[in-house]
Amino acid sequence: MNIQINTLFNRPVSLMVCCAFLLTACGGGGDDDGGAPSTPAPVTTTTPPTTTPAPDPAPDPTSLDDLIVDADNKLQSAYTLQIDVDKGNTNRGYFSLCDDYQANGTGYKVNFNSCLFRGPLTDGKLAKQVKVANHASQLIAVIWFYDGQAPQFVEWRYLQDADSQVLTMN
Numbered sequence: 424m425n426i427q428i429n430t431l432f433n434r435p436v437s438l439m440v441c442c443a444f445l446l447t448a449c450g451g452g453g454d455d456d457g458g459a460p461s462t463p464a465p466v467t468t469t470t471p472p473t474t475t476p477a478p479d480p481a482p483d484p485t486s487l488d489d490l491i492v493d494a495d496n497k498l499q500s501a502y503t504l505q506i507d508v509d510k511g512n513t514n515r516g517y518f519s520l521c522d523d524y525q526a527n528g529t530g531y532k533v534n535f536n537s538c539l540f541r542g543p544l545t546d547g548k549l550a551k552q553v554k555v556a557n558h559a560s561q562l563i564a565v566i567w568f569y570d571g572q573a574p575q576f577v578e579w580r581y582l583q584d585a586d587s588q589v590l591t592m593n
Contacts, residue, residue, distance in 0.1 A: 501554045502581070506540070508566070508592045510547035515569040518542050518549050520590070524563040531576050533563055555588075564590055 484490050492498065508518060523537035540553045544566065555562070560581035567574045579590045 499557070501556050502588055504553045504555050504562075504579075505587060505589045506549060506551045506553060506564075507589060508544060508547075508549040510544065510566070511593070512547045514544075514547055514572075516544040516547065517567045517569075518544060519565045519567070520553065520562055521565070522559040522562050531563060531565075533565060533576075562590070564592060566592065 482489075504520075506518075506520065510516065518541065519533075519535060519538045520540040521533050521535060521538040523534035525532045539555060539559070539562070540551065542549060542551065562579045564577045564579060565574050575592070577590070577592050581588060
């Protein structure tokens with residue numbers, strides 16, 4: 424009985440040893456062109472393009488201490504516009520100062536709901552000071568006459584270097 428167990432035990436072990444030798448003896452395969460020495464393939468290296476990283480954006484201010492104010496900024500949210508109209512006649516008219524308008528061919532298309540000031544001319548004259556928000560740097564002045572004349576338009580722009588802002592219509 425010992426011989427039978429020993430034989431059964433030896434057969435699978437010897438079978439495994441034989442299979443292991445066969446697998447290692449086969450080698451790695453591949454093409455073999457008759458033993459000619461093979462030349463290694465040339466090695467090419469590419470260097471990645473160098474890029475300059477973008478600078479980190481400045482963080483949004485989270486407190487008043489983080490704000491940087493230009494030295495020329497007067498820290499005012501509005502400016503005073505002096506309106507001087509003198510038509511030199513006694514024609515009745517009505518003045519409008521608006522900030523929403525578009526040039527339209529030879530005239531203007533004005534949104535009269537956007538007017539900052541409206542008022543009548545007295546003897547063809549008007550003198551008034553109006554507070555205007557800083558974002559309104561371009562305005563249109565319109566004079567409507569009651570006698571049927573065509574309205575008169577004047578475009579006005581904020582002058583950065585001026586000591587005072589004046590709109591004149593003569």
